[in-house]
Amino acid sequence: MPIFWCLVRRGPALSAALALIVLTGSSAAQEMSAPEVKLEVHGGKSQFYIGERIELDLVFRNTTPNPYMLNNTIYGDLADSVQITPTNGWMRWQSRSGHDYARVTELGATELRIPMVLNEGFVFKEPGHFEVCVTTDRLSQGGDLLHIKPHGPVTTNEVGIDLVPMPADVEAEQLKSLMSEIGFADLHTRAGSAAHKEAISRLATLQGDGALRAKIRLIVAEDGDMRQVTREALASTRSLPLQLSLLEAAWKDPAIPPVYDLRDALQETRALLRGQTLPGFVMAGPAPDKGKAAKAAEEHKADMEELLRSLPQRSGESRAQAAYYMMVDRSLPAEDLAAVKPVALEEFTSMNETEQHMLLETAWPAIRDTSLTPVLRAMLSKSPTDKDAIARLIELDPQGAKDYVIRAVCDRHRYVPLEAVAALPDATLPEVDGCLGSLLRVPTSNPNDPVWKARVELAGRFASASILPAVRQGWKDPAQDSAVLPLLLRYSPEEAVSLIQERHNQDVLLFYETNSVFKARAASFPAQLTKMLRHQLQDGPDDQVGTAAYELSQGGAPEDCFLIEQRLAKLRADWSSRVDEVTSAAPDSPAAKARQLEVELMSDLLGSKVWTLGDIDAAQLALGCLSDQCRQYGKRAHGDFPF
DSSP: OOOOOOOOOOSTTOOSOOOOOOOOHHHHHHHHTSOEEEEEEGGGOOEEETTSOOEEEEEEEOOSSSOEEEEOOOOSSOOSEEEEESSSSEEEOBOOOBOSOOOEEEEOSSOEEEEEEGGGTEEEOSOEEEEEEEEEOOEEESSSGGGOEEOOOEEOOOEEEEEEOOOHHHHHHHHHHHHHHHHHOOTTSHHHHHHHHHHHHHHHHOOSHHHHHHHHHHHHTTOHHHHHHHHHHHHTOSOHHHHHHHHHHHHHOTTSOOOHHHHHHHHHHHHHHTTOOBOOOBSSOOOOOHHHHHHHHHHHHHHHHHHHHHGGGOOHHHHHHHHHHHHHHOOSOHHHHHHHHHHHHHHGGGSOHHHHHHHHHHSHHHHOOGGGHHHHHHHHHHOTTOHHHHHHHHHHOTTTTHHHHHHHHHOSSOOOOHHHHTTOSOSOOTTHHHHHHHHHSSOOSSTTOHHHHHHHHHHHHHOOGGGHHHHHHHOOSGGGHHHHHHHHHHHOHHHHHHHHHHOSOOOGGGGHHHHHHHHHHTOOOOHHHHHHHHHHHHHSOHHHHHHHHHHHHHHSOTTHHHHHHHHHHHHHHHHGGGHHHHHTOOTTSHHHHHHHHHHHHHHHHHSOSSOOOOHHHHHHHHTTOSSHHHHGGGOSSOSOOOO
């Protein structure tokens, strides 16, 4: 049960805190022995100008004989719940964040302080006296990470702060001083970088028009520290209509590159003008309001159309950035992107590496063009294992890409991922036997070394049988078996099947690299492996059936579909008289395992890379399902199938 020390206000005349503690039975003893948690103004400062950073400290101290741990992570936003009274004179511009990570430390008798900045979630608009308290769930009971449990929320005492208007001359002087610090900070030194960041954070909270113009200049300049506090800087502005006007003017100005931060600034300013609270960071939150999302999408589309209209007036970096941004944004219709494509192709070499790779990776269908072939070759001459460049070169010029693939596969310093080069039409590249063999014959100190495993996959895709002796020299640990397996299945299938049969654990992970390599080769499994998997499917124990069915659905033959259907029918016949038992089975019971196997067999039938079953097939298979989990696989594209 939480301890509440929040001030309860009955009216302006009542300024004393009324402590309300509800304690009963053994719970009372637990709460009375909780660590001390209090809120303090930082550095003793409780009076602030409107527009100053308001810093508080959460203070923790373990005054009990029991061990406690403290999440002392500084998230850079308000991860704790803040309550402010009275409820007028301020606005909440950003909701509480919810992070999925924490750094914890042992809480002892020495005070531990966690700084809080109210501006990270609130903007004070009017002068007055305000009382603030915080509810935190940073405490955990226990003395080590393996044996801790959350203590539950604790609410602190209240602290009072006083806000007074910032005189215009004071703000002007602060702005002048801060801009001087920002301009002269040496970002090549630790002290200079820290001074720059501190000055930006104080500029962000200033509310006047002069500060607003300075903020927008830094946003347009893509200042890294301003990027970290842009939302706070936008929310703190006194005149949101002026802010929107200035941002829109910058967006439309052909001389100003349309940077990513500018787009977000426009969207967030419009939301603030509508009185919306911007969402704090959460890993998984509620679905966005459909009406608000539709309005934001409509406004963004209008911004992109404005950008398209301004494209003929743009030149240099502004032209390149506009073309890049429209291609990766993808909010414009196909006919508009087609009009942008020639500009993006012309400006491609003037873009930085990140932008080039974004276009190759995320905007490829829209920008795909044979004119990029020499550019891709130049990129690979500079970086032979560039996965995006080599994958697109193979697509545009498969024959001409061969030498680049050989060079990438043979690179001693970096490896190219299999999926980047898999589409090369050549079945083998004997040219890589020597270079790959020299790298793979050296035993690795770490049997799970991802680089060694990645290169063995490449050998399974491109090398000839002559590489096997070299691979055997470096293959010293069972942890390497799964990586070597596709190479063995290709050139020594009997040995590969014997290896699989010797393994006690024959789950899908053993075949992970095999599935990748055989997919890259567009090849079926060898007859020896198919024979073993079919035997396990038809006559093996249930723990082998699931793996065997899945592997046959990935690398078997079309007739294996019928075999999996037969095994599914047998499973259903065995449990048809105990359907209720299957439905309500406890975890790990035979009935629960049967339920899971049915789901796996349905998934294998409908998700195969070897055959295709349509919606009607799926619905028919689902008619005999033992459980609702299985029936879900019958709802492929239609929701009205008869089961």
